[in-house]
Structures are given as C-alpha cells and as structure tokens.
Amino acid sequence: MILTITKTLSWITTFLFLWAGNPNIEDHTPQPNLFHSNKNLEKYLQSLEQKGFSGTILVAQKGEIIAHLAYGMRNKSEGLKNQKSTIFDIGSVTKQFTAAAILKLEMQGKLSVDDPISKYFVGIPRDKKEITIHQLLTHTSGLVASVGNDYEEISEKDFLNRVFALELKSPVGQKFRYSNVGYSLLSIIIEKVSGMGYEAYLNEALFNPAGMQNTGYMLPSWDSNSIAKGYSKKKEHKKPNEEHWDEDGPFLNLKGNGGILSNTEDLFKWHTALLSNTILDEKAKEKYFYPHTPEDASGESFYTYGWVSMPFGPNKTVIWHNGGNGIFFADFWRFIQEDVAVIVLSNKYRGGMDDIIAEKISAIILQ
Numbered sequence: 001m002i003l004t005i006t007k008t009l010s011w012i013t014t015f016l017f018l019w020a021g022n023p024n025i026e027d028h029t030p031q032p033n034l035f036h037s038n039k040n041l042e043k044y045l046q047s048l049e050q051k052g053f054s055g056t057i058l059v060a061q062k063g064e065i066i067a068h069l070a071y072g073m074r075n076k077s078e079g080l081k082n083q084k085s086t087i088f089d090i091g092s093v094t095k096q097f098t099a100a101a102i103l104k105l106e107m108q109g110k111l112s113v114d115d116p117i118s119k120y121f122v123g124i125p126r127d128k129k130e131i132t133i134h135q136l137l138t139h140t141s142g143l144v145a146s147v148g149n150d151y152e153e154i155s156e157k158d159f160l161n162r163v164f165a166l167e168l169k170s171p172v173g174q175k176f177r178y179s180n181v182g183y184s185l186l187s188i189i190i191e192k193v194s195g196m197g198y199e200a201y202l203n204e205a206l207f208n209p210a211g212m213q214n215t216g217y218m219l220p221s222w223d224s225n226s227i228a229k230g231y232s233k234k235k236e237h238k239k240p241n242e243e244h245w246d247e248d249g250p251f252l253n254l255k256g257n258g259g260i261l262s263n264t265e266d267l268f269k270w271h272t273a274l275l276s277n278t279i280l281d282e283k284a285k286e287k288y289f290y291p292h293t294p295e296d297a298s299g300e301s302f303y304t305y306g307w308v309s310m311p312f313g314p315n316k317t318v319i320w321h322n323g324g325n326g327i328f329f330a331d332f333w334r335f336i337q338e339d340v341a342v343i344v345l346s347n348k349y350r351g352g353m354d355d356i357i358a359e360k361i362s363a364i365i366l367q
Contacts, residue, residue, distance in 0.1 A: 038066065040364045045069055051353065054231065055329075055346030056084055058264035059361055062339045063272065068264065072348060074228035076236060087214060087227040087261050088345040089240040090330040091323025094260040097202055098186050099137055099306030103284040104205045110193045113137065113287065120189050125164055131172050133189065136182040137305045138293040142168035143179045150254040150325065151244045156188065159252040176293045176303060180257035183306075187256025197248050198256060207266075210273035215262040217241070217249030227261065228347040230327035237327050258323060264343045271334055271341040289319055289336070316366060320358070324349055331358040340365055 045057060045067055054072025058065060070082040105111050113134040118124050128143075135141040147162045148154060154162075163185070169177050187198045194201040199217045207215050214220050218241070230237035240261055245251070250259045273279050280288060291302030291309040301310040304319070312318040316338065322331040329349040333342040342358045342365070 038364070040367075041067060041361065044360060044364060048357070052348075052350060053346065053354065053357070054082065054348035055088065055228075055344065056082055056086055056264045057345075057357070057361070058084075058268055058341070058343045059365065060268055060271070060339075060341045061365060065268065073231075074347065075225070076229075076231070078225075080225060082228065082347070083226075085214070085226060085263055085265060086345075086347075087222055087263050088330065088347055089230070089258075089325070089328035090260055090262050090267075090332075090345065091325060091328060092180075092258050093262075093267075093321055093323045093330045093332050094256070094258045095183050095323075096306035096321055096332075097206060097260065098183050098190070098256045099288065100206055100280060101190050101198075101202055102133060102137065102186055103280055103288055103305065105190065105193050107281060107284050111189070117185065117189070120192050121160065121164075121185075123164070127168055128164060128172070133186070134292075135173055136179075136186050138303050139176050139178050139182060140173050140293055141179060141182050142170040142172050142174070142177065143181045143185075144169055145178060146180045146253060148253040150250070150259065152251060152253050153244060153246075154251050154253060156252060159184070160188075176295050180253075183257035184252045184255055187252070190256075199249055206270075206279055209278055210266075211269050212262070212266040215260060215266045215270075217245075217255075217260060220261075222261075228328075231348040232327050240328065258325070262345075264345055267332060267343045267345075268341060271343075274334075275336070275339065312362065313366065318362065322355070322358075329354050331355070333358045333362055335362070335366065338366065 041059070049071045056070045057067065059067040068084050070084050070086065072082050074080050074082045074086050102113065106113060111133065115133050116129060117131050117133065118129045131141045143163065144166050163181050190201055191198050199219055203216060203219050214222065227239045227241065229239050240259065249255060288305050289307060289309065290304055293303045295301045295303055301308060307319050307321050309317060309319050316335060318333055318335055320333040324330060327349055329346040331344040342361045344358045346354055
C-alpha cells in the first residue's frame with residue numbers, strides 16, 4: 001500500500017489570500033442548496049472536473065453535508081459515470097478500522113494494547129518477543145514495511161515465518177517506521193481474540209453499529225456496477241474485489257492494512273459515529289486519537305492509532321489519514337472540535353494534484 005503521510009501546510013495562508021481575491025477563477029452556475037452560500041468552495045469543487053479529477057468528494061460541517069459531488073467515470077468501457085454512492089478501494093484508510101477493532105476488544109476486556117505479541121504468536125525470535133500491540137498500532141515495532149505484493153497468495157504460516165525471519169529495521173519502540181506488516185499482524189490478533197474472521201468482527205463491532213452497509217471486503221451486498229474500476233494513464237484496471245483474493249478477502253500482505261472498499265456516504269457515517277460513543281467510549285477514543293509518536297524530527301506530525309494528528313493553521317488540529325496503491329486514492333480529514341469532515345475518494349490517482357484536495361477544501365471551510 002502506498003501512503004503519503006507527510007504534508008506541509010505552508011501554502012495555506014497564501015492560498016486563502018489568492019483564493020479570496022483572484023478574479024480569474026472561472027465562475028459556474030451553483031447547484032441549488034449544494035454549497036450553502038460558500039462560493040469559494042463551490043468554485044473550487046466545480047473546477048476539479050475540468051482538471052481531470054475522477055471520484056467522489058463529501059464535505060460536512062456540524063453534522064450537515066454541505067457538498068457531495070461525483071466526477072469522472074467508474075467504468076469507461078461500459079460508459080458508467082461515478083455516482084455519489086460509488087464504491088472505491090480506500091487503501092490505508094483501512095488502518096483506522098483495524099485500530100478501532102483492537103480498542104473495541106480492549107473495551108470488551110479481551111486484550112490490552114500493552115500486551116506483547118508473544119502472547120498471540122508462538123516461536124517469535126528473541127528480538128521481536130517484546131513488541132507490543134501498541135507498537136504495532138503506532139508503527140514503532142521496527143518491523144519491515146511489507147513482505148510481498150498486495151495480491152500475492154500467501155498462507156498465514158508462511159506470512160508469519162517471512163515476517164519474523166527478517167531483521168528489524170530499527171530497535172523496538174525507538175522510532176516511527178511505517179509498517180503495513182504490523183497492521184496485518186493486528187488483523188490476525190483480532191481473529192484470534194474475537195474468534196471471528198477479521199471482516200466479520202469489523203462488521204459486527206464497527207460497521208453495523210455505525211450503519212455502514214457498504215464497507216468491507218466481501219460481506220456487503222454491493223451491486224457489482226457500483227464498484228469503480230481503477231485507471232492509470234491509458235490503462236483500465238480491475239475492480240479491487242476482482243483481484244486475486246482469498247475466499248474471505250485479501251491475503252495477508254493487504255489484509256488489515258489496506259484494501260477495504262467503501263464510499264463517501266459510509267465514511268461520513270463513520271465520522272458521525274466517532275463523534276459519539278456509539279462505537280468507542282471516551283477512554284478508548286482518547287487512546288485512538290492521542291498523538292503517540294512523532295513521524296519525523298519536526299515534531300509537528302504524530303501517528304495516533306490508525307490516524308495522523310497535526311496542527312492546521314494557528315489553532316486547529318486535523319486528524320487524518322490517506323491511502324492508495326497508485327491507482328485508487330483516499331483522503332479522510334476530520335476536525336473534531338469544529339465537527340468538519342472532508343472525504344476524497346478517487347479511482348484515477350493523479351499524484352500531487354489529488355494529495356492536496358482535502359487540504360485545500362479544509363482551508364476554505366475553516367478560513
């Protein structure tokens with residue numbers, strides 16, 4: 001899974017100044033009641049289609065959806081446009097669900113984030129025995145980033161043997177080092193502790209209580225035509241769930257760390273559920289969003305449990321995570337105190353042009 005964690009917000013002040021006063025931005029006829037009189041937001045969102053964005057965007061403020069648009073095609077060969085309900089691969093945004101499932105199991109008294117992984121796996125080499133669940137959640141285990149291709153067929157036994165045979169990239173607990181492997185190990189722990197399949201537990205403990213009927217690997221009853229195909233340059237790719245998967249979803253190089261399918265509507269439901277105690281209680285959410293580990297020497301960006309926390313402007317904090325595989329891209333921004341959510345899903349990743357969409361929308365909303 002590809003993840004762009006580091007962001008810079010130095011452009012925000014300049015952007016807001018230019019946006020407010022630039023007479024050359026093309027004007028468009030507004031859609032009734034869509035932007036709630038935010039003309040700057042309207043202009044920016046309507047400009048994205050001209051710039052080749054393909055996907056869906058949802059913007060919500062204080063519990064109300066203030067913009068929800070679809071752009072481009074979900075299936076060019078069949079002439080099907082993206083719709084607001086279109087299903088996308090959300091990449092590493094998956095990690096927040098894995099982390100929430102771990103905290104839910106802790107709420108149920110079935111594990112502790114301070115447990116060493118040797119409690120759940122046998123035959124662990126000495127240098128890895130003291131790795132804790134907390135360190136898997138915060139990418140401080142020292143484990144490698146990955147041990148194979150997303151769609152490589154691999155058994156649990158072979159996956160574990162491969163992971164534990166490799167040397168640590170840094171001492172346990174000493175350094176942030178992004179590891180998809182760590183989140184795949186968490187998916188196995190979820191299965192061992194819950195006695196259920198990974199997706200089945202997420203469905204029971206997270207998705208159903210939040211009203212998310214269109215999120216998962218295999219369990220949702222999607223209309224196949226609602227799932228977007230991916231596009232890169234001139235190539236059309238398979239739908240994510242048409243790739244080489246196991247019977248219950250992806251193999252362990254992807255399971256738990258990425259590849260969940262969802263749409264903007266369901267992710268907004270998730271945002272709403274996290275504002276209450278529907279899924280996680282206050283104690284669990286304090287751990288969930290706490291800035292546990294600095295991502296780099298700047299000390300401005302911190303990894304939480306499946307999210308990133310960083311300052312936004314002079315006095316705000318954004319909780320966010322993105323993800324992608326070079327084809328699909330997802331970016332999910334939350335301002336908890338302001339009750340603002342910005343969700344961007346795409347099936348045609350354009351690099352930096354897509355990386356900054358959620359950031360620019362947030363700047364407009366919070367100026």
